[in-house]
Amino acid sequence: MNIEQLLKSATAAVFTDLFGGEVAESAITINQTKKEFEGDYTIVTFPLIKVSKKSPEETGTMIGEALRQKLDIVAKYNVVKGFLNISFTDRFWSERLAELNAEDFNALPANGKKVLLEYCSPNTNKPLHIGHVRNMLLGYSMTQVMKANGYDVTTVSIYNDRGIAICKSMAAYIERGNGATPASTGIKGDHLIGDYYVLFGQIVEEQLRAMHNIPADQNVYKTLGKDKEVAEQETPIFAKAKDLLLKWEAGDTETLALWKKMNSWVYAGYQVTYDMMGVSFDKDYYESQTYTLGKDIIDEGLAKGVFYKRPDGAVAIDLTPDGLDEKIMLRSDGTSLYMTQDLGTAQVRYDEWHMDKMIYVVANEQDYHFKVLKLCLEKLGKSWAEGIHHLSYALVESPTGRFKSREGKTADADDLIADVLQIAEQKTNELGKVDGFSEAEAKALYKTIGLGALKYFILRVNPYKKMIFNTEESIDFHGHTGPFIQYSHARIRSIIRKYASDVNTSDIHTALQPTERELMLQLYEYPNVLRSAADKYDPAEVANYAYNIAKLFNKFYNEVPILTAPTQQEKDLRILLSKVTGDTIRKAMVLLGIEVPEKM
RNA sequence: GGUCCCGUAGCUCAGCGGAUAGAGCAAUUGAUUUCUAAUCAAUCGGCCGUAGGUUCGAUUCCUACCGGGAUCACCA
Missing domain, CATH: 1.10.730.10 (Isoleucyl-tRNA Synthetase; Domain 1)
Incomplete structure (x- = not known):
């Protein structure tokens, strides 16, 4: 039984009897009675006086009296200004208690709707941090909430396991790793790889210092007057990482073997954290397997005239009519972008699962990305695009400001848990x-x-x-x-x-x-x-x-x-x-x- | 600069059209011959960022402004 609904209908019926005029149920607001007043539920009578043509007090009293007579579950009522406070009988509440005990309110009935829920989705070059913790908690909890609401939920995660980031860890490992393994060092796999990612940055700095004779007490990037991302490109270690990326893309056996080995350490490390947090996924996706996806959708978009080819060869969409910008969908050299992949992955998932909803638990710095993603799919005429929801969450900050990935132990998920x-x-x-x-x-x-x-x-x-x-x-x-x-x-x-x-x-x-x-x-x-x-x-x-x-x-x-x-x-x-x-x-x-x- | 998000007690957060805006922490005080005191009760603490507007009624909706953040890459 839905009490508020019952009260609404009864109020509407009683109102018509008393005052003749009709009142829409949507115009009746029912709240729980505030603590400082006597009652269980409160009907706000202010909106009703236009039709009742009586004062709020009088309107409330008349409705209250009529409800008391009509419904035997109503024990008493009182009126304060435009608020009619209704108290149900003790018997009514006792019956609800027995009902609550008997019914399993843990789950609403199955609704036959399918939900795909993506969360966590880390980059495999570092361990999980507090942002992932918020993500995992939201993802896991949302999964349970949707299930309890009768949805059939499948959880997925996508690992960003390729690209320049992991190649940086690999480059540093080759340079200084000396064959270290999680077993030989006793370091959790994801932390080990993360350490080499950090080490890469240190090597870059060392090399820049040597190349430009920058003394140890001076900041390298300030002295050079360049951003780190720009400056690092002139270093040998960066060249090495870049070379690894090219070799990886070319399918070089040795590179692939190292990449696989290092990633496997990371996954083993993640698994420990997942187990501790109590999360698991029904299916894992890997960027290394999906990063070329989406070319079909680009062709489809071009054919439909949703996308266009720019003179430089890149494929783009003009979203200025929607208050956004022109967005590149495919590079001029024909390679995929993040957006390309996500379009492709979404399509692949729909083909596989035919979900009614797809929820992405991703940080709010990607609000724009997901707005574009959904909009593109809608423009392509994908009926399922409207079921896409970006569960956006904000940054977790330390009391002194933003957690920096390398500063302070508390930002690390495993340390936090420990x-x-x-x-x-x-x-x-x-x-x-x-x-x-x-x-x-x-x-x-x-x-x-x-x-x-x-x-x-x-x-x-x-x-x-x-x-x-x-x-x-x-x-x-x-x-x-x-x-x-x-x-x-x-x-x-x-x-x-x-x-x-x-x-x-x-x-x-x-x-x-x-x-x-x-x-x-x-x-x-x-x-x-x-x-x-x-x-x-x-x-x-x-x-x-x-x-x-x-x-x-x-x-x-x-x-x-x-x-x-x-x-x-x-x-x-x-x-x-x-x-x-x-x-x-x-x-x-x-x-x-x-x-x-x-x-x- | 455009777009989006956030400004509520000293601090961390609820409330998001309805009554005198709520919790927790912190501070002060009281409750245990009684079911677990990791508890309960009480005091203290607010121009709900500012100014307009809509409404019977605004912390809640709209507009502008002020603060804070994000984003606007042929990065992910």
């Missing part, structure tokens, strides 16, 4: 929370809590807003945090364990305390939150909801005796309410990829 786990362990021990736990159980708990803190800290922020990542705060376990919610769940489970007998799940009738009503009302909102999170592509809505439920429960827990309730009926009801609350917290947290412990 920090959070270490602090979770320390704090959990300090509080004696693992007394009586086996070593394995304790370890599992540290992980649950540490990752819960990290994941929640990032997911609770709306994706398109840039967020400040403060390590101190991310591992805070008080207040609006993952561990607070986990703790609430553990408390609930503790009560259920102590209760020891089967929970009475029948429809229990007893007078309700205000906190009980409030909690029930919020629990009943769960499916709405699910829908909204999917519609807005925003897991933060689920995160904030879980917090609100946990907070309400703790209030209830402190105010009302559960196991020692005065009557059996009250006890039964409170146990059931606790159980449903715990279930709801768990379901919501599962959508965020956060585990919830039985004890902590």
